[in-house]
Amino acid sequence: MVKRSLLFVAIASILLVSCSVSKSARSQRDIFSGTWNLDNVYYENNSGNFKxxxxxxxxxxxxxxSEWFFRDNNSTGRYTIKQSSLCQGGDRFFRWSVVEPTANYSSQLQFKFIDxxxxxxxxxxxxxxxxVSLTEQAMTLKSNVSVDGxxxxxxxxxxRK
Incomplete structure (x- = not known):
């Protein structure tokens, strides 16, 4: 019985360590948590007007x-777009996480849509x-896309709101 208990504790410890979030990612998650306003969307690395x-x-x-809300205790959030003649307003829900940096990229915010x-x-x-930058009051995120190659x-x- 003692061997079985020790084996269970060892397996649980390994799983807990392998699933844990690094200190850096946890710190970033803590900063993300809360309500943000998306003030500006613009384009770099190419000339011309984009839509x-x-x-x-x-x-x-x-x-x-638009207003963005990140809840760090269950990794869910939403953004809200205002209704207008050009925009279908309302809430969009998502599940999010912070991805650790690698040699190819910096830390990343990843999300997928949920209901x-x-x-x-x-x-x-x-x-x-x-x-790109993340402080208690401001953040800048970037995504690389391709337009006509x-x-x-x-x-x-x-x-921060």
Whole structure:
């Protein structure tokens, strides 16, 4: 019985350590937690005027002044787009996490869409945004996309509400 208990404790410890989030990622998650305003969406690394549909949801203009909420205790959140003649307003729900940096990229915010009952509605597909800067009051995220075979970086600037 003692051997079985020790084996159980050892396996549980290994699983706990392997599933834990690093100190850096946990710190970033803590900072993300709360309500943010998406102040500005713009493009880098290419010239010209761009108009795009972001996250396969709405035009870029619809995201400006949208409200984003991140709950770190259950990794869920939502963003709210204001209703207008150009934009289908309302809440969009997502599950999110912070991905550890590697040699190829910095830390990233990743998310996928869920419904109000926290069920996946994106078929397992999601989005990753590079975390360029993150403080208690402001954050900048970037995503690299391709337009006509040319690289373009979409920049998202947020401020804490």
């Amino acid at each position: 795009s549909v972001i996250f396969n949801d709405a035009e870029d203009i619809c995201f400006e002044d 109000e009952n926290r069920k996946d509605i994106s078929g397992g597909y999601g989005y990753r945004l590079n975390i 040319q690289p373009v970086t979409v920049v998202y600037e947020f401020s």
